[in-house]
Amino acid sequence: EAWAHKVEPVVDSALWWRANKVLEANRGESRANKGGRPVASPANWISGILDCPACAGKLYLNAGMTPARHSRTGKPRVPKPRTPKLRCGGHAKRRLSCGEFTGIDAQPVIDVVAGMFANDTTEILAFQRVAGNAHELDELHAGLRKIQARLSATEDDDELDTLVAERKTVKARIEGFAIVADRFDYAPTGQTVAQMWNTGDDTLKRGMVRAVKASWGMALAEHDRQWGIAIGTTGQDAPERAMGIVDLGNGLCFRR
Ligand SMILES: [Zn+2]
Incomplete structure (x- = not known):
């Protein structure tokens, strides 16, 4: 050729x-x-x-x-x-x-x-992101907002108890959250x-x-x-x- x-x-x-x-x-x-x-x-x-x-x-x-x-x-x-x-x-x-x-x-x-x-x-x-957890903190805050919304919407005592316990857990995680930069x-x-x-x-x-x-x-x-x-x-x-x-x-x- x-x-x-x-x-x-x-x-x-x-x-x-x-x-x-x-x-x-x-x-x-x-x-x-x-x-x-x-x-x-x-x-x-x-x-x-x-x-x-x-x-x-x-x-x-x-x-x-x-x-x-x-x-x-x-x-x-x-x-x-x-x-x-x-x-x-x-x-x-x-x-x-x-x-x-x-x-x-x-x-x-x-x-x-x-x-x-x-x-x-x-x-x-x-x-892509290879390190960082700020997005996890965002998710925790979003979860907290959802719990608040459900708390104000329910009249059920058992559900209120469950939601208050959940809120406690999420708040504790947010307080103890150590941010790793993205x-x-x-x-x-x-x-x-x-x-x-x-x-x-x-x-x-x-x-x-x-x-x-x-x-x-x-x-x-x-x-x-x-x-x-x-x-x-x-x-x-x-x-x-x-x-x-x-x-x-x-x-x-x-x-x-
Ligand atoms: Zn030419």
């Missing part, structure tokens, strides 16, 4: 994750979209992600079928599936190709990027990058690819007149940023 599968090992091991709630939100979203949107082609997640090497516009996946038309000989041409290509779609709304980058076969690019994610056993972490950190979700990728839909995959591109850089790079994918094209001039936790917004984070 002529195309070099070069995933440059600039980033060999990295942690990145998505908060659980964002995952849930996305699942809901993709469910809601079913029936509304046309079905995406299998690897549509790559479309609009990579930059055009010539003009820095966006590369879009050009797939689908060839048009049905008559050839010059008059024989009807049956529409055939196109070989998927990544083509320059230019900038923003204009969606005009720069014409300098003529496009490349999409499949090798899709295979390399998908392979990178599908084989990454790095654990997904979620931002601490939040990233903790494993039990899911790996590979698992997330392999079970994810197109929207989720696009989010993962976009996140990696935004934090490490992901670009088409020409090497010995062959195209490859270069990872880690940003951040090299800012190592302190590259080493820390980067919140990419939308719940996506990574650590390297």
Whole structure:
């Protein structure tokens, strides 16, 4: 195969994750979209992600079928599936190709990027409380309010006795409560990058690819007149940023 599968090992091991709630939100979203949107082609997640090497516009996946038309000989041409290509779609709304980058076969690019994610056993972490008990104190106060409400509503002597005893217990716990400050950190979700990728839909995959591109850089790079994918094209001039936790917004984070 002529195309070099070069995933440059600039980033060999990295942690990145998505908060659980964002995952849930996305699942809901993709469910809601079913029936509304046309079905995406299998690897549509790559479309609009990579930059055009010539003009820095966006590369879009050009797939689908060839048009049905008559050839010059008059024989009807049956529409055939196109070989998927990544083509320059230019900038923003204009969606005009720069014409300098003529496009490349999409499949090798899709295979390399998908392979990178599908084989990454790095654990997904979620931002969550790892210490702290202030929420327990809140619950005790809420419980106390409930007891007070029931006390003022009941006429039953036995119930009054029970509630007064309960109130005593809760008040004692509140008085003796030692607050431990909340601490939040990233903790494993039990899911790996590979698992997330392999079970994810197109929207989720696009989010993962976009996140990696935004934090490490992901670009088409020409090497010995062959195209490859270069990872880690940003951040090299800012190592302190590259080493820390980067919140990419939308719940996506990574650590390297
Ligand atoms: Zn271009």
